[in-house]
Amino acid sequence: MKNILITGAAGFLGSHLCDKFINQGFHVIAMDNLITGDLKNIEHLFKLENFEFYHHDVSKFVHVSGELDYILHFASPASPIDYLKIPIQTLKVGSLGTHNLLGLAKEKKARILIASTSEIYGDPLVHPQSEDYYGNVNTIGPRGVYDEAKRFQESITMAYNRFHGLETRIVRIFNTYGPRMRLNDGRVIPAFMGQALRGEDLTVFGDGSQTRSFCYVDDQVDGIYRLLMSDYSLPINIGNPHEISIKDFAEEIIKLTNSNQKIIYKDLPQDDPMQRQPNISLAKKILGWEPKVGREEGMQKTFEYFSSLSDEELRKRDHKDFTSHIKK
Ligand code: UDP
Numbered sequence: 335m336k337n338i339l340i341t342g343a344a345g346f347l348g349s350h351l352c353d354k355f356i357n358q359g360f361h362v363i364a365m366d367n368l369i370t371g372d373l374k375n376i377e378h379l380f381k382l383e384n385f386e387f388y389h390h391d392v393s394k395f396v397h398v399s400g401e402l403d404y405i406l407h408f409a410s411p412a413s414p415i416d417y418l419k420i421p422i423q424t425l426k427v428g429s430l431g432t433h434n435l436l437g438l439a440k441e442k443k444a445r446i447l448i449a450s451t452s453e454i455y456g457d458p459l460v461h462p463q464s465e466d467y468y469g470n471v472n473t474i475g476p477r478g479v480y481d482e483a484k485r486f487q488e489s490i491t492m493a494y495n496r497f498h499g500l501e502t503r504i505v506r507i508f509n510t511y512g513p514r515m516r517l518n519d520g521r522v523i524p525a526f527m528g529q530a531l532r533g534e535d536l537t538v539f540g541d542g543s544q545t546r547s548f549c550y551v552d553d554q555v556d557g558i559y560r561l562l563m564s565d566y567s568l569p570i571n572i573g574n575p576h577e578i579s580i581k582d583f584a585e586e587i588i589k590l591t592n593s594n595q596k597i598i599y600k601d602l603p604q605d606d607p608m609q610r611q612p613n614i615s616l617a618k619k620i621l622g623w624e625p626k627v628g629r630e631e632g633m634q635k636t637f638e639y640f641s642s643l644s645d646e647e648l649r650k651r652d653h654k655d656f657t658s659h660i661k662k
Contacts (some may be wrong), residue, residue, distance in 0.1 A: 337363060337402050338403060342365075345366065350555050356382060358559075364388070365387070398542070403445070406447050410428055454469050457471075458609065461615040463613060476534075506612075507573065508549055509573065511633075515641035518650060519639070525639065534595065557617060572617055572623070
């Protein structure tokens with residue numbers, strides 16, 4: 335049985351990756367510091383013999399006993415609200431955390447895949463974004479802590495690949511959605527879903543003409559799995575190229591949820607990218623991958639998930655209080 339370490343395992347993507355690798359017959363070693371993750375996302379796996387969980391912050395030295403075949407580094411705050419709230423932890427997990435995991439991969443002779451992001455393209459001047467675009471990032475803006483940590487992460491990963499001959503993979507993840515997204519993480523889908531289910535108006539930032547392209551989580555996980563198993567070590571975009579403006583998306587959600595809510599407009603956050611769409615030609619060519627789940631089907635499943643939350647969960651307004659259990 336192959337051993338895989340998954341960091342950020344209690345998060346949205348991390349927990350779906352745990353499911354995938356358990357289903358593929360792996361022994362999964364899950365790790366999370368639970369700052370933004372939630373054990374509820376993986377509690378169904380606790381009874382399994384081939385699953386173990388460690389409560390640990392990977393920005394500190396990471397020890398795993400025994401053999402390791404693969405590492406997936408998915409630990410990081412990943413929503414603009416989260417990294418505004420915990421900017422230093424965001425920088426540390428992308429830099430120190432990645433360094434620790436690359437060191438562990440080298441020691442164990444494991445293959446490591448790191449989670450990069452479309453944010454490395456910043457507010458892109460090239461559209462759609464392909465892997466050879468170098469991006470337009472404001473290093474000192476509020477999103478810089480995430481964007482630059484992820485850019486550093488790509489650099490140090492390639493350095494370990496070239497200097498130490500480590501087997502590395504880099505996925506650039508575009509907006510992904512589905513069950514287990516955290517209701518109060520500030521991202522647009524949980525925000526709109528929560529508002530629709532509570533009977534509130536939907537808050538569109540700016541005039542809503544900014545675009546995003548949303549990928550269903552099962553497609554994203556399939557792309558990541560294929561990349562890990564491939565022999566391609568340069569960065570690769572995984573996302574759904576079907577682009578929509580945020581205003582049109584709000585209208586779609588009002589229809590889907592059968593709510594009579596209105597749209598209200600709020601200020602656009604600083605450095606909010608105006609457009610985003612992945613060019614996925616490389617993923618198609620190298621991995622034979624393309625998304626299969628359309629927005630209608632994916633959003634329906636996502637709506638079912640949010641509808642199943644308790645009233646108490648739906649009404650919890652405050653963003654998770656991170657500050658009580660972290661050291662700056
Ligand atoms: N957004 C919005 N209303 C909200 C939350 C987000 O209009 O209540 C917008 C946000 O300004 C951005 C887009 O939706 O243009 C996607 O935001 P999200 O935070 O989900 O992720 P991003 O792609 O910006 O990292």
